[in-house]
Amino acid sequence: MDYPHVFSPGRIGPLTAKNRIKYAATETNFNTQDGFVTDKEIAYLAAQAKGGAGIVTTQGAYPDLPGEGKGFRGTMSIAHDSFIPGLAKLAAAIKENGALSCLQILHCGREGGVDLDYCLMPSVVPQRLSYFKPPREMTAAEIGQAVKDHAAAARRAVEAGFDMIELSGIVGYLISTFISRYTNKREDTYGGETLRERCRLMVEVLGAVRAEAGDRVPVGIRLCGAEILEDRGGNTLEESIESFAIAEEAGAAFVSVTVGWHESSISVITRDVPMGHWLWVGERVKKAVSVPVMMAFRLFLPHIPEKAIAAGSIDFWEACRPMIADPELPQKAAEGREAEIVPCIACNLCFSRLYYHQPIMCTVRPSLGHEGEAAWGYYGFAPAGKKKRVGIVGGGPAGLQCAAVAGKKGHDVALWEKGTVLGGSVLLAARIDEGDEELLRPVRYLEGECRRAGVAVELGLECSPEVLAAAGLDTLVIASGAGFSRPLPGPCLDPVGIIGKGKKPGKSVLVLGGDGVGLATAVYLLRTGDYAITIVEASGRLGRDVSPFYLWRYLKLFRERGVVTLTRAKVSAGPRRAVAVTTPKGEQTIDVDDIVTAVRQTSEDLKSLYARCAPEIYLLGDAKRPRRLHNAIHDGYRLGLQL
């Protein structure tokens, strides 16, 4: 056993978890708009429990009937007894599969009221993020009701059969907004200059919930260990740490340490934050309390929490995103099969979809949300009816994923890559920004999947139609990626040349195309040299296909480095190396040393070129239409299922 501390039993109040892994609360948008648990949610959490975690936490259920505490459209409710049967099924699904079941009660406060036109806060502090609802100050009666709602929710959680209860007071949710000086300006007994005064709501809620939960059901709380709101007058670090001690005093049986609010202005959970970066916050909390301390936040690889638990920095390893990507992470780590773990790349596709009223989705695990549907293969693929000879051209993520699934279904699969390394465009993406080398993890994982599925991988082979026609294929899959358009005459660089082959442009660079590829190329240049960059985008929007969790960083870098961005822009060739750019604001001529074309296109009609190579031909990933990594992987997975 490589992780003896992670896989040692852990006590929480009267309970013993079989190991120190807790699947942490994660909203999914899988449930109905009126708050009822769905079969999809049950199958998802059953998978989490089956995967081997000691504790599986539900998503935060909102405790109030009007939905002021509801943060996402498909969040489950615990505001009425009619929700108990669904919640009971959820508890049973977790327990039957070997984990302790923990129900989280979550009033979203500043981030609540998703279906209403307001949200509730201790004081009116205007929203910084446009998505959230205008705040309304809670009356004393409403605060009293919130405490009662939490207590009634706890009673329902116990009736539904949950082993543990967790409260959430983090990131801008109700309890955190009372604790923080930034959002609590009240002059009554729920506010005040001292932390203890601002913790009154938390203490009352903990007391009321514990009274309902009784001695056998431990109640814990998630709190913010470092708000990162110094620029807005938030709590000091010392205050945040002390809030955990106050929670312990109020009877919390365990605490979970989080970092940052959703409106904090630095990176907290993206790839540029090194794994394990925030453990010092957990360590501080650990010194302040004697109950078990849990923590998530960029602890993606098991050796990191192993070391932290061994060192006494934390007691339990919490995981959200790494276990969305692979619920079997615990089991695979325990069995020494780390290479088989589907690796989270912190892209936050899951998270960002919640704000658009869509169920979570995972770049690297297309079966997310389909755990209960046999056809999606989460628990293994049904063998194909007829064994086919499948040839796949291109060893990027689309081709690799398709090959892995087709191979696991029993097809005879060959994958040909013209380069000497697998990974396709990911090889370039992995060089852009700090931490982006993590993008290579899914490539290595998929290589392993192909090996385990018996796929014959051949590198350095360029596949002409003649070669393929002689291969005796039943199915040909073209996943050879996209090329770049050449809208201007004369020499042009492209991202493959610059990022992949190390070509250095002159100082003044015009980047054609402002989607993810154009922006990434500009970021790469700025990180590797001193360039004057102009980015020209035909549409009205830069970074259309870039995750908002990363886009703000890139745009900030552009501002700092004086990058000029022109949207709704058309280009035409000027004299010598000058380029004429027309935007709605007028025309300008830009002198440039080099032009980089980052506008992707599928280079030719591939299907007709290869028409005679196999009876069935499919295009995948960027060869089908230039898009993003998740599209490539999902295209590959779905086609694999279909073959």
Place this chain on the structure above:
Amino acid sequence: MMPRIDEDACTGCGKCIEVCPPLAIHLEDGKARIEEEFCEECGFCAAACPVSAIGIPFPKSGAS
């Protein structure tokens, strides 16, 4: 969930086209159309539509 476009409400302004990551929306007879094969159901279009002509059909249980 696949977004639904209310053609009567759609003004053909094209805002949805600009925010669609896989470029799966185009105008047809002045109305937004989604190419379902490419739609990744992100919901950006619904959030960007200035006249709320695009909806995400979120399921209700009917139990309440």
